[in-house]
Amino acid sequence: MKPRLSVSGTRAKHIAAGCVGNFLEFYNFMAYAFFAPMIGQAFFPAGGHLMALLLALVTFAAGFIMRPLGACVIGLYTDRAGLGRSLMLSFLLMALGSVLLVFTPTYRSAGIMAPALILVSRLLQGFSEGGEVGPATDLLFSLGSGRQASALASMQYVTQLLASLAAVLLGLILSLTLSHQQLYDWGWRVPFALGLAIVPIGFFFRRALPPMAASSARPAGSAIDERRTDPAIVLFLFLAVTSGTITNYLRQFGVSYAIAVLHLPPRTGMLGMCLGLAAGIGAMGVGIRFLAHRPPARVLISTGFANVVMAYPLYHFAVFCPGMASQVLLNVFMFASAGVTTGPAFEIMMNALSDHRRAFIFGVVYASAVSIFGGSTQPFVTWLIARTGDVMVPAYVAIAASPLYVAALLLLNRRVAHGTRSARPDPVPLAVEL
16 A cells, blocks of 8 residues: 655645646647747758648657557556656656757758657657656645545646646747747747756756655455446546547647648737637636536536537638637637636546556556547648648547547546445445536
């Protein structure tokens, strides 16, 4: 049985330790996604601007291949050495990947070695993020109880939005202060260089973690453990993470979509994304407060319905009336609707897994789903647009993925509640009434 982390007097430091790695990883990921058109020109210059973007996004996707391996290797290391040491290891690998990304010369200077080094950087970052998510989420979840624990676990998504917001704000500042040529020549490197400043901060907070900073475990073989290792629960969890990943990376595709597909100025796409990310962060707080008075299922169903109804007209407006207004409306709605559902989603997912295997199972499921669909979503959407000539492709993907996300979470919720009733004569199931 793993000891539960004592947070007396050090709670804020431990929350920061759980979030800082996720922040750095997604800061680099989103900076890469936002600056993909510039990175494509720097490292994959042949074949035109759309092909350069596609090759840059394929390299971006390659890092996701390493996530399941990182989740398994670092997850097993967590079981032996504890969360503190495994989180320090994953953060060190993140830092190495960041250094490579900053100092790799362009294709014009180094030839084929340039894209090869970018690929190595992405593989390192993918491996580290795969091993980061499960232990970091388990650490945050262990710092609270009840719905407070779910709210703390959802800090993983908060840090993703904050990291994305930091990256796109820098991009907006650069697009306003640098010329188009300067932005493509060297300006895109600035966010990655500034990201290295996070590295010593991360080491400071993670050194404060004890080796066995883990959530408490129930005895192996208990009724609740058997119920929560049900393969159906793992399947529904995988489907929920998969569909959520598709919609998340579709939202993050917004800047590249605005620049490379709609041919808008970088500042327009980045300002729209900034406002969308800010709306998403605010909506998370609203969603968590709303969850305190409503069943998770009701929040998920109403938001999922709104996504299906609004996705097509918002993308249609963005395509046929391209500009600041349409970009702001599209981004604000997409991110705000996701923010509202984050708290309910984490409550369902975290409570579906037993304490002593939460870090490993969630890490492996998350990494597997993201490795397949997170890395492929943006290249696939770009390829479909290039192949069909239909710039409304993102709307179709959003309409298809949103109902799957809601259905998977509701099935997971119901399965857990049914397992609770079967395992205990005095059940306390999750609220599923509509």
